[in-house]
Amino acid sequence: MTTPVTARDRAKAQRTDAILSASARLFAARGYSGASLEDIGAAVGISGPAVYRHFAGKQALLAALLVGVSERLVAGGDAVSAAAGSPLERMRALVDFHVDFALGNADVIRVQDRDIAHLSPESRADVRQLQRTYIELWIDGLSGIVNANRDELRLRVQACFGLLNSTPHSTSTALRSRTGTAPLLAGMALSALLAGAE
Structure with a gap:
């Protein structure tokens, strides 16, 4: 039996997808070196350090x-x-x-x-x-x-x-x-x- 996906799980998955989309957009526009985690976080309405809840860096x-x-x-x-x-x-x-x-x-x-x-x-x-x-x-x-x-x-x-x-x-x-x-x-x-x- 599988555990039902909670609303919190869905929200986290949506935020992860949003971070990936924002990073693609910013890396494409500025290059990997030109886009910081702070920039990526800001693009999805979170702080740079909050990105670490989804990705190690x-x-x-x-x-x-x-x-x-x-x-x-x-x-x-x-x-x-x-x-x-x-x-x-x-x-x-x-x-x-x-x-x-x-x-x-x-x-x-x-x-x-x-x-x-x-x-x-x-x-x-x-x-x-x-x-x-x-x-x-x-x-x-x-x-x-x-x-x-x-x-x-x-x-x-x-x-x-x-x-x-x-x-x-x-x-x-x-x-x-x-x-x-x-x-x-x-x-x-x-x-x-x-x-x-x-």
Whole structure:
């Protein structure tokens, strides 16, 4: 029998999520070194020291942000792959999933691009391992469509990620909106993955 989640537990979880969102926003805007725990606490209406009730420190906060998003990518990629029918449907589902991620997590992508070096060696290794797992998931999907060795498939997948993950660096908020941009990005990504395939 599981213990019911109390209102206090829910409030703490909501505050933790708010801290993670604020840290992503502030790290993206100012860099890891330019955003203090006081800044992050103030962004969610608490003091800097109160952040320690949720995270051991700023580095632990960065780890929770980057390891957490990598775990969600792997779990989400697994889920959409398992639900798809044909290899092409699987690839389309993975592309749509990642496009949605890229458009909805611009701050986290910017933080990972710039501040991953601030993670502890252990957390950095965790992120890298999760990234490799996610890439392998895509390679496995692509291998059912494109007749190529795994090195070429990896190149195609990483080039696709380069395309999709560059979107958060756009200065245009309109460009990053899901409505018009998602189908365009998905089409471009699928074309890149399948370029020259028989």
